[in-house]
Amino acid sequence: MKNELIVSKFGGSSMADATCMLRSAQVALKHKGNIVVVSATYGTTNNLIQVAKLSQSGQWDDAEKLISEIKEKHLQIAADLKVNDHVLENLKGLFFELETLARGINLLRDLTNKAFDSIQALGERMSSLLFTEAMAQVATDNKVELLDVRKVLRTDNRFGKATPLPNDIRNLCEQYLTGLKSGTIYVTQGFIGATRDGETTTLGRGGSDYSAALVAEGVCADVLQIWTDVAGIATTDPRVVPEAKLLDEITFSEAAELATFGAKILHPTTLTPALRANVAVFVGSSYEAEKKGTWIKKSTTDAPLIRAMATRKEQALITLSTPKMLHAHGFLYEIFKIFNAHRVSVDSITTSEISVALTIDNATASNQDLLDELQELCDIKIEKDLSLVSLIGNNINHTSGLAARIFKSLGDINVRMICLGASKHNFCFAVDSQSADESIRRLHREFIS
Numbered sequence: 001m002k003n004e005l006i007v008s009k010f011g012g013s014s015m016a017d018a019t020c021m022l023r024s025a026q027v028a029l030k031h032k033g034n035i036v037v038v039s040a041t042y043g044t045t046n047n048l049i050q051v052a053k054l055s056q057s058g059q060w061d062d063a064e065k066l067i068s069e070i071k072e073k074h075l076q077i078a079a080d081l082k083v084n085d086h087v088l089e090n091l092k093g094l095f096f097e098l099e100t101l102a103r104g105i106n107l108l109r110d111l112t113n114k115a116f117d118s119i120q121a122l123g124e125r126m127s128s129l130l131f132t133e134a135m136a137q138v139a140t141d142n143k144v145e146l147l148d149v150r151k152v153l154r155t156d157n158r159f160g161k162a163t164p165l166p167n168d169i170r171n172l173c174e175q176y177l178t179g180l181k182s183g184t185i186y187v188t189q190g191f192i193g194a195t196r197d198g199e200t201t202t203l204g205r206g207g208s209d210y211s212a213a214l215v216a217e218g219v220c221a222d223v224l225q226i227w228t229d230v231a232g233i234a235t236t237d238p239r240v241v242p243e244a245k246l247l248d249e250i251t252f253s254e255a256a257e258l259a260t261f262g263a264k265i266l267h268p269t270t271l272t273p274a275l276r277a278n279v280a281v282f283v284g285s286s287y288e289a290e291k292k293g294t295w296i297k298k299s300t301t302d303a304p305l306i307r308a309m310a311t312r313k314e315q316a317l318i319t320l321s322t323p324k325m326l327h328a329h330g331f332l333y334e335i336f337k338i339f340n341a342h343r344v345s346v347d348s349i350t351t352s353e354i355s356v357a358l359t360i361d362n363a364t365a366s367n368q369d370l371l372d373e374l375q376e377l378c379d380i381k382i383e384k385d386l387s388l389v390s391l392i393g394n395n396i397n398h399t400s401g402l403a404a405r406i407f408k409s410l411g412d413i414n415v416r417m418i419c420l421g422a423s424k425h426n427f428c429f430a431v432d433s434q435s436a437d438e439s440i441r442r443l444h445r446e447f448i449s
């Protein structure tokens with residue numbers, strides 16, 4: 001049998017310090033990762049975002065303090081890994097880039113999306129530089145090479161949330177990953193990409209999973225391994241429900257719903273390239289790699305009514321109403337034309353004769369241009385700080401008595417909007433943000449625990 005081609009991805013919690021990096025490198029080696037995609041070290045992306053914002057608002061002393069913290073953290077890892085002078089020089093070059101960008105933002109008091117992406121990208125550029133050392137120390141029989149993912153992960157130029165270009169990525173992977181056949185292990189960055197002109201972009205928060213899937217598609221990998229801080233996908237976030245159960249397997253459709261509806265374990269678009277290229281996906285813990293983990297498959301041995309549940313926080317409910325909608329046609333078309341022009345994705349929607357209620361992210365609900373355009377068409381009401389609670393499973397839209405069971409177990413929790421019937425895999429509803437975790441705990445007790 002030919003050797004499988006494997007892409008392994010390690011998140012920030014697997015990159016926290018030198019010990020974590022060495023442990024993750026051991027896992028990548030033992031599980032035969034050919035390309036290792038890494039996130040920034042734990043908390044660094046948040047810190048870089050903070051540096052950019054402090055610089056923009058003129059709080060330079062605070063920005064400088066945070067830059068020092070980022071430097072110290074990476075220098076500590078470099079010292080613990082005993083990296084050579086060349087690597088240290090490269091690391092200092094990245095620190096210099098960080099300071100220069102932050103000073104520029106501070107001087108101009110202007111933070112463009114382009115500058116913001118370049119600052120955030122430094123997290124992955126630093127971690128991958130150090131992780132290459134950890135990998136080389138562990139994989140002594142292989143050549144280990146640091147690949148600048150911006151050579152292969154081509155995107156459009158929507159800075160902040162760029163769209164990858166899979167055909168370009170495939171061609172570029174062929175061009176730059178030529179050592180795969182001879183056993184070279186490549187270490188590269190998640191989350192970041194570059195335009196055709198070589199300008200740095202990012203794929204949105206949590207995007208390293210997506211990067212890894214895109215690279216896996218680009219090289220026609222057999223398996224994508226997502227190594228994180230939990231031993232697989234659980235029935236719900238174990239931080240909210242400690243007795244949540246780990247799943248041995250889950251379908252692509254269910255996992256995609258779970259990710260889209262808020263489960264942080266996977267970036268929502270991760271599974272699209274994997275499905276496109278028929279890459280098997282595994283999720284496991286870099287801390288307890290011997291545990292079973294979860295396989296995401298096209299089909300599974302069972303199809304339970306409720307497999308898992310999730311919450312998506314920071315949602316707004318927008319109610320759009322107009323008497324013009326009475327017996328009229330074209331209203332929904334006009335509304336969605338506006339959402340489309342603003343590139344807003346609407347995840348759940350219900351309608352009555354004269355009104356439409358839908359949920360979007362809190363941040364989008366503050367987009368004044370969008371609201372102005374909608375207001376020209378109809379009356380709008382906005383309720384912010386809601387959460388979408390979703391139950392994910394099978395045959396959900398054809399199971400009698402399910403809604404009654406759900407609402408009985410929710411008891412006194414006020415439900416603001418319900419979406420049922422559109423998907424056989426999903427039942428979702430909106431509640432006040434403070435009630436989201438409690439809703440999940442009650443539903444988990446009723447359907448899973």
Ligand code: ADP
Binds near residue numbers: 011013230234235265
């Ligand atoms: P990484 O840094 O490896 O990308 P993340 O923090 O992005 O890790 O994702 C892992 C976290 O996802 C877990 O620590 C857990 O709290 C959360 N999570 C949310 N939903 C689930 C779920 N259904 N199963 C497992 N973990 C979940």
Ligand code: ASP
Binds near residue numbers: 040190204207209
């Ligand atoms: N470092 C990025 C983030 O924190 C991407 C990732 O970790 O997936 O959002």
Ligand code: MG
Binds near residue numbers: 011206209265266267
């Ligand atoms: Mg993540």
